[in-house]
Amino acid sequence: MTIACTCPCGHTTIAFSGEPVLRVHCHCRICQKVYDADYADFVMLSARQIARPQASDIRYAKHRPPPAVRRGTCPNCEHPVVAWMPLAPFLGLAFVPTANLPAGVKLPEPALHSFYHRRVKHVQDDVPKVAGYWASQWAVVRRFFTAWWLRGSRRG
Template sequence: MSIRVACLCGKVVIDLHGQPVARANCHCASCRDFYGVAMFSATAWDPASVQMEASEVRTFSHPEKQLKKAFCATCGEVVLGTNRLGMHVVPNAMLHRVGEEGSHSRWAPTMHLYYRQRVVDVLDELPKYLDGWDGALYSPE
């Protein structure tokens, strides 16, 4: 599989090849603070599966944590992150923008991560891992 996504103004283009490693909504405090969102909905890819064409890209590394993000210098959209495991994370909003048939279900998150750190409850049927995806699950009881 191959897909091409772009920032809002089109000056940063990312080609994704193969299959993502994970599709998740992350509730960790690090993502919340770094990306400025209540939860970060993203698809994680092996770095070898991601190629970026960008004349207008800027990057920012977290001053204390192993997080990095790339954003378009023209429109400001965050186009790519790198998490502490070295995986590249693409915001799901960019993937949904492609608009091809079936893209919503293809890129929809399959889990919640770090749900223990959530700032908002989410009512859906996805598994909600209290920490990483190999840990305990949240139970509303």
């Protein structure tokens, strides 16, 4: 199964295979700025699940020193399209905004609110909230690999 994801203006499209591994609400200041929202709502995938888009269709930027997420936005509407986080050679994560997924795609329930110490306002839900830079980074990566491993073990 391949899922095409399009920015709000329809100019930039990416595609991924399979199902999203994890869903996260990120409250970091960079996500607040890039998403122009109180927090970013995105799904996470293995970088290998993404069909590499043509670079000219996406404007990439790093907003802090490494370890940095490389965020890609549409050059037309400037909305987020995809982000990449390399972890090791041949191993990386990809982030796709849930707003860009087509209607009807089954989304995982949010796994956590990361960087919750940077929240604009309190979110009243039962989703775990993680505060602090390293605690948030660790929580996101740990939950991703746990979900990825569990998903693979159910198939095998």
